[in-house]
Amino acid sequence: MSASPMNVGIIGCGVISTAYIRGATRSSHIRVQSVADIREDAARSQASAMGVGYATIDELLADPSIEIVINLTVPNAHADVSRRILEAGKHVYSEKPLTVSVEQAQALLHFAAERGLRVGCAPDTFLGASHQACRALLDEGRIGKVLGGAASFLSRGMEAWHPNPDFFFKPGGGPVLDLGPYYITVLVNLLGPVRTLTATASTGYPTRRIGSGDRADEEIIVETPTSYSALLTFESGARFTLDASWDVWKHQRSPIEIYGTEGSLLVPDPNFFGDEPKVSKRAEEWQAVDISAFAFGERNRTLRTGREVADHRSIGVVDMALAIKDARPHRASGELALHVLEVLLAIGRSARESQVVEIGSRCERPIPVSPGDNELVFEASNQPHPGKVA
Numbered sequence: 001m002s003a004s005p006m007n008v009g010i011i012g013c014g015v016i017s018t019a020y021i022r023g024a025t026r027s028s029h030i031r032v033q034s035v036a037d038i039r040e041d042a043a044r045s046q047a048s049a050m051g052v053g054y055a056t057i058d059e060l061l062a063d064p065s066i067e068i069v070i071n072l073t074v075p076n077a078h079a080d081v082s083r084r085i086l087e088a089g090k091h092v093y094s095e096k097p098l099t100v101s102v103e104q105a106q107a108l109l110h111f112a113a114e115r116g117l118r119v120g121c122a123p124d125t126f127l128g129a130s131h132q133a134c135r136a137l138l139d140e141g142r143i144g145k146v147l148g149g150a151a152s153f154l155s156r157g158m159e160a161w162h163p164n165p166d167f168f169f170k171p172g173g174g175p176v177l178d179l180g181p182y183y184i185t186v187l188v189n190l191l192g193p194v195r196t197l198t199a200t201a202s203t204g205y206p207t208r209r210i211g212s213g214d215r216a217d218e219e220i221i222v223e224t225p226t227s228y229s230a231l232l233t234f235e236s237g238a239r240f241t242l243d244a245s246w247d248v249w250k251h252q253r254s255p256i257e258i259y260g261t262e263g264s265l266l267v268p269d270p271n272f273f274g275d276e277p278k279v280s281k282r283a284e285e286w287q288a289v290d291i292s293a294f295a296f297g298e299r300n301r302t303l304r305t306g307r308e309v310a311d312h313r314s315i316g317v318v319d320m321a322l323a324i325k326d327a328r329p330h331r332a333s334g335e336l337a338l339h340v341l342e343v344l345l346a347i348g349r350s351a352r353e354s355q356v357v358e359i360g361s362r363c364e365r366p367i368p369v370s371p372g373d374n375e376l377v378f379e380a381s382n383q384p385h386p387g388k389v390a
């Protein structure tokens with residue numbers, strides 16, 4: 001492994017930028033050279049709070065020492081900002097979603113390929129211990145051939161705690177586009193690409209009431225479906241139901257259950273890195289899966305609810321930096337993100353048009369991170385977290 005870290009820049013200094021800057025400080029492979037934002041004040045104050053350099057967007061893009069730029073702007077700006085990064089001759093790693101349309105994503109990947117530049121994209125939770133342990137277990141055939149399963153992410157949504165939750169309930173919002181990237185990315189990592197799907201949708205409540213902040217008690221008109229049920233058929237033939245809703249107070253369903261010819265697997269929350277999977281041999285009792293041999297399982301963040309979780313966001317960037325140096329494919333790739341985006345948008349389209357939708361894009365499953373790879377691949381980035389991420 002090279003001793004010198006790769007310099008990265010960050011465009012977009014909002015909520016998630018703190019987690020990325022902290023993540024980078026835990027790695028000896030990348031170093032945040034500077035941060036920028038369309039709101040220069042936001043970039044200045046984040047640079048000073050986090051002890052990294054400040055730059056205007058033009059300065060950051062012109063800095064020859066920066067090789068990767070992380071795009072942490074809002075989804076509608078992703079395509080334009082990522083294209084500018086590529087035009088500046090730099091690799092781009094974007095927060096999810098890669099873009100807001102399949103056409104934009106295809107154009108971006110094409111533009112990067114023409115220039116020999118990389119596109120990477122969040123989420124990178126599938127690189128964590130929970131999901132890599134599940135991947136190894138499936139690849140070893142522990143539950144036999146996967147026939148199908150179920151995924152669900154069900155809650156009451158964001159209006160109780162988020163001070164400005166309007167966008168969650170407008171077109172472009174809704175539970176599938178918000179949390180779906182985590183679930184579909186984990187499923188594609190485990191099972192390969194999706195071939196077709198069909199979906200239905202509904203809106204549970206015509207209005208929502210803001211529960212916190214200056215606008216508490218203000219009513220929001222809901223303009224997007226808030227509950228979806230989809231049936232996904234994977235290229236492998238496996239069939240999955242997916243339920244996504246912000247209309248549910250309480251439930252007892254697992255994030256992801258996978259049913260094979262020789263047993264079943266409970267896959268933990270795809271939003272985090274270190275919860276414990278469970279496996280059954282045929283109809284026998286559930287057994288906890290030991291994830292300790294895999295990197296990025298240690299708990300380092302306390303949620304509002306008090307739950308301790310492992311959150312190592314930014315390891316996808318570290319993997320991309322190492323992949324560039326080693327001339328190997330990176331795992332949280334643009335091709336994976338394009339496929340995931342196409343699936344998410346197809347769920348909305350199928351529900352609107354009452355049609356089965358064929359998914360046009362295909363992607364390879366990312367290279368697994370086996371326990372033997374940990375030291376080689378992630379080595380110094382698997383350090384204790386210097387502080388809690390809010």
Ligand SMILES: NC(=O)c1ccc[n+]([C@@H]2O[C@H](COP(=O)([O-])OP(=O)(O)OC[C@H]3O[C@@H](n4cnc5c(N)ncnc54)[C@H](O)[C@@H]3O)[C@@H](O)[C@H]2O)c1
Pocket residue numbers: 011012013014015016017036037038039042057072073074075077081095096097
């Ligand atoms: N907040 C989270 O918990 C979270 C979690 C996972 C993923 N994400 C993703 O991360 C991205 C950013 O989310 P966030 O919560 O940090 O948003 P945010 O609104 O807090 O911050 C976005 C920042 O981007 C800047 N920006 C917007 N357009 C820009 C442009 N054209 N050029 C330069 N800067 C621009 C804004 O000024 C703002 O500072 C989104 O894609 C989101 O889906 C957020």
